[in-house]
Amino acid sequence: MGSITFIEHNGNQHKVDIEEGSSLMQAAMDNSVPGVDADCGGECACGTCHVIVDKNWVSVIGNTTEIETQMLDMTPEKADTSRLSCQITVTEAMDGMVVRLPEFQM
Template identity: 60%
Template sequence: MGKIIFIEHDSTEHVTQFDEGATLMQIAVDNAVPGIDGDCGGECACGTCHMIVSDEWFEKTGKVGDAEEQMLSMTPERARTSRLGCQVQTTKAMDGMTVQLPEFQM
């Protein structure tokens, strides 16, 4: 078990525990992290789990797929290290990772 730290746009931190294999979106939803809705249930179809991964952790999140790229292209607060939480499956190497949450979701 590891931890992921979600940081809201107002700097409020949510330290969560995760089991390897869970998605960032599921971890946030299971821990009632405000601002992560996951309206589509993790199907990469809504963009309501947009997260901005800290630079030092971004490489550990894997590659951005075509469907995710299309959803992110519509996100006004997109950053270079933006990901949709439903598309990032956690690994042991992500223990301690921090992600920023945008002020608004799509």
């Protein structure tokens, strides 16, 4: 079984096992990764599961929908590879992927 690493803004790392088919947000929640709030529970409607995907992994995570982009636009910490983790479905192809958490969720 592969793994994905979340890196908090303060540098703390959390390696979580891949559970294929679940969302990246769920993976963070199930493993109590701090810094992901997920206020809407995965509806792409709150913006509080914001992660910044390492640029080497962008091709693996699929496309951003318009609604996701609009939600991301509302956070001042948006970066080029920002995503809402509830909109990314975890696959084995993500083994070794690194995602960073922003300083704040908003």
